Amino acid sequence: MRSDQENNTVYKEAWFDDSLHRVVSFFDVATTTKYDKGSSVATVNLIFIVNVPLLKPNILHRGDEEIRRDVEQLCALPRFNFTMxxxxxxxxxxxxNFDGYLKRDQITFRDLHPLHVFSIGFDLLYNINDC
Structure with a gap:
């Protein structure tokens, strides 16, 4: 993303090069709900695009379940107020939540071998006075 002029942002398409990348991940804050006495709960999604054979080269079948299990096991223990x-x-x-991707032909991030797309949803409890 770059800004040529104030309030005029030009977006560039993001590409996943499956010959170079094993994993791309990023966060998406879906919703925030007021909680109590300055604390709020945000729904946060950790999104993954993975190259299955590069991550699990010794598995002869599509190892998407194994990859998700590994990530879920890492995320199962609450850390830093994130609860899976x-x-x-x-x-x-x-x-x-990314309607720009859904309106296109979906060639870039299709969930077909060798790529696998998944997300882990979290609740994040935070105090707005501690930000």
């Missing part, structure tokens, strides 16, 4: 609540699979489900 869910996981989502499938391109349309994972990128439901």
């Amino acid at each position: 609540k869910s996981f989502v699979t499938g391109f349309k489900n994972v990128f439901a």
Whole structure:
């Protein structure tokens, strides 16, 4: 993303080069709900695009379940006020909040071998006075 003029942002398409990358991940803050006495709960999704055979080269079948299990095991223990609540699979489900991707032909991030797309959903409890 770059800004040529004030209030005029030009976006560039993001590409996943499956010959170079094993994993791309990023956070999406879906919703924030007021909680109590200055504290809030945000729904945060950690989104993954992975190259299955580069991550699990010794598995002869599609190892998407094994990769998700590894990530879920890492995320199961609450850390830094993040509590795992869910996981989502499938391109349309994972990128439901990113309608720009869903309106295109979906060639870039299709959930077809060798790529796998999934997200882990968290609740994040935070105090707005501690930010």
